[in-house]
Structures are given as C-alpha cells and as structure tokens.
Amino acid sequence: MNTVSGRNTAVRTLLYVILIGVSAAFLAPVIIVAINSFKGKFYISEEPFSLPDSETFAGLENYTSGLEKTEFFSAFFWSLFITVFSVIAIVLFTSMTAWYIVRVKNIFTKALYFIFIFSMIVPFQMVMFTMTKTAAELSLDTPWGLVLIYLGFGAGLAVFMFCGFLKSVPLEIEEAAMIDGCNPLQTFFMVVFPILKPTAVTVAILNAMWIWNDYLLPYLLIGSEYRTIPIAVQYLRGGYGSVDMGALMAMLVLSIIPIIIFYLFCQKYIIKGIVAGAVKG
C-alpha cells in the first residue's frame, strides 16, 4: 500500500496522534471500571473518574462480596461447560452434515441446505417463546439440553460455511480412500475432516464468541437454576433495592479478564476467523 515516505513526517505524526487518541478512547472505559472496582461502593456513582484515595479505597472488598453474591465461580464453570460442549457438538455434527449435503446430491439435501441458510436470517425473538416452551416440554431445560439447542441454532451458519469450503475440495482423494476400503465414517474422519480444519477453527471461534457472551437464550432456558456469567452479572442488577455498584464493577472486571487472556493467546486465529467468516458469510 501507499507507504508514508520519510519526508512526510508531519502526516505520520498526525496519524499517530489520531491512533493514540482512538486507542485511549478504546481502553479508557475498561480501565475506569477496573479503577472503580477498588473503590467503596458508595463512592463509585459519585465520583467515577477519580482515583481511589485513603478514604474511598476499599481493597478487595467488592471482589469478595461480588463473588459471594453472584456465585461467580459456579457461573464461570457453567459458561465454560456450555461453550466448550456446544462448540464441539456444532463443529463435529455440522461438518458431517455438510459433507453429506455436498456429496449426496438430491432434492432432499438441496431443500435441507436451503432451510439451514434460511434459519440464519431469522432473529431470535421470532422463536424465543415457542422454543423455550418446546425445550421445556422435552425436558431440555438443563445444561446438556442447552448444548443441543445451541447445536440447532448454530447449525445454519456452520453448515453454510462447511458446505462453502467442501465444494472446492476435489472428490479424487475421498474416492481413493473408499477404494482402499474405508467406509464413509473412516473416510470422513481420516481424510475429509483434516482438510476441513481451517474452516473448523473459524466455525469454532465464531460460535465460541457467540455462546460465551449469549444472555437471553440460557437465561430463558436454564436461568432459574443455572447461571452463566452474563446471567450472573445481570442478576446483580435485577431484584429489588439499590444496585451494589462495588460488586457490579468487580464482576465486570472478572468477566473481562478471561476474555482478554483468551484473546491475547488466540488473537491470530480470532482475526483470521473473523475475516474468513465475513468473506463467506
């Protein structure tokens, strides 16, 4: 691209000023929340932009009370449980389905493909009430039931992405495996799935970001018995009386930390996944 040349230092300085200013605007909200999480709960709303001093500093009090009120560790466990198993289920089952759709061409698989695509444009509110009732009727209002529901909801985008990739995979390799005596299951797991790996990573990342942060679906389905992190944070807000701002700030910080750690380790894959997902979506 058009590189800024050495003589253009003024332009370069200006660009850096813009970038640093925007970075500050992006980081400030998180830093302000982090600072406030160490202030006494009554000082937070009063002076959100001041640093804690000897009078307002509360140490880890907000963290201990927040952890207790929200049962944060249990929420963290359920968030992790639901996200991990849903992502595994989605990647595994939809890649198999996509291979079947692409390789067995008939009117039925074509219709199936179309219905999966269609589901991608339907907003959650359309099925919110009836899905919750159907799931409860089938006793699926448990963490494992939620995994199954996520498989159903995630199927549209995942099948679409796997199909898009599979269409460009040549048949010859699979045919060779079949001739060598592999049954379709062996062919899929030993030959096809390894080729699908880049798409599988993209599908896994897009779904992990969605499921980890999802609030409404788990709240409606299992929220009265099991809390995920978003439900735990919202729970602090709900109920009666004034909100414990101290506990809220501390829980916001604890919700963000795992995401930032995950992001710093997997940044390369996340950004690649976003771009790949966008190009195909």
Added chain:
Amino acid sequence: MALKKYFPIFVLPTLAAFTIAFAVPFVLGLYLSFTEFTTVADAQWVGILNYIRAFSNDDFLNALWFTVKFTVVSVITVNLIAFALASILTKGLKGTNIFRTVFFMPNLIGGIVLGYIWQLIINGVLQTMGVTITYDPKYGFWGLVILMNWQLIGYMMVIYIAGIQNIPTDLIDASKVDGANRMQTLRNVTIPLVMPSITICLFLTLTNSFKLFDQNLALTAGAPSKQTAMLALDIYNTFYSRIGWEGVGQAKAVIFFVIVAAISFVQLMLTRKREVEQ
C-alpha cells in the same frame, strides 16, 4: 455411493437439534401469531387481530422508530470510522498490530457487560449536568450509539483491512501515474475494489444494530418509561411482563422477522450489483 445409507449418523443429530431448536418453534410461532394463548395448548384462532393490536400499540411503534433511527446512525458512524482506521492501519506504519489489537478488543466483550461499562461512563459524564442516562431518551439513544461504535468498529475495521490489503498494489500505482490525487484514487480505485468488504460490513452492522438486545437491556432497560426500548426488548417485554399479550408479542416477533429478512435481502441485492469483478 455408500454414504447415502449413513444418513442417521451424518445428518440426523444436526437435523434433530435443528428441528427442536428452530424448525418446530418457527412454524409454531407463525401459527400462534394468529391466535390468543397463554400456553401453547390453549390457543384460540383470532385471525389478524394480534397484528392490528401490535400496530396500534404505541410502545411498538415507538420501539420501531427508535430502532430505525439507531440503526441508520450506527451503520453510518461505525462504517465511516472503521474504514478510516483501516486505511490508516494499511499505510505500513510501525505499531500497526498493537493498534489493531486494541481496537478489536471490545468486540469480544459480551453485550450485558458492555452495557454496564458504558452506563458507568455515561452517567459519570452526565453527572456534571446533574442528570443520569435515564433522564431523557436522547441520552439513552446516543449512549447506545457510542456503545455500538465502541463494540463494532474493531470488527469492521479488521474486515476492511483484509479488503484493502487484497487490492493489487499496481492498480494504486497506476492511478498515481495517471495523475489521480488521493481522493480520486480512493473514490475510483479503492472503494470499488473493496466493495465486497463494504457489502459484508454494512450487512453485519445493519443486522447487529437492528437486532440489538443485551446492550439495550443493560444500558437503559428501556427507561425512561420504555422510550429507549428497541424492537427486540419491546417484544421481550410484551411476552414476559404483560399477561394476556402473548399473541401480540408473537405477532410483533413475526413483523420483526419480516423486516429483518427484507433488509437482509434488499441490502445484499443492492450492494452485490455494485461489486467489481477483479
């Protein structure tokens, strides 16, 4: 091919989950929007009455208008800023990766958490005027716009960066040789060639803004008096905090679906036409 017989293994698990989570609830939802019900079993056919009640419901009309305004403003601001940042970050400056990391970060934070982060910041700023975010709907509106920008700019920027990096360098050089200035190069070379990225970014911001729920719930929860409730939140409230309005809630949901589907369709048609084959 032998694969055909393996239908129960390859397709059935996905299809069963899809049927339970989506297909049955979707059809049932369409049907129930023409009935009055409190549970699925006691539905009574009422024709289009629910739709009439939905369209004569002030909360719904207000939410629709609020959502449209919010979506228009967000789509424009998010995409302009994201595109501007992407063009700065593709100039080969040092430290580009660090800036990209920072700008993308908010996107990974969930909507509920984002809402409370910004509630603190915006209330802190408004405090100097002695009010809070729920004092006037315009504060809630601009609060949501700022939040949406903060969340989506990094995501869209990453897609624009990929689009700009895909432009062959010789095309830019050729336009310079031909004497085009910066603006002309941008308008006649860069933008047509990143049109696929623009299509997808417009599509993503449009649908994300239109369907916003978590952020809306956490930031204002619709206050003051439902004036900052967007469509998704209004539908939720109709279902779960108004007894006897389930049918109207479902009708609102169907209207919501039709609008989202129509925008997705029209928007894709319009921008696909303008894409340039490389």
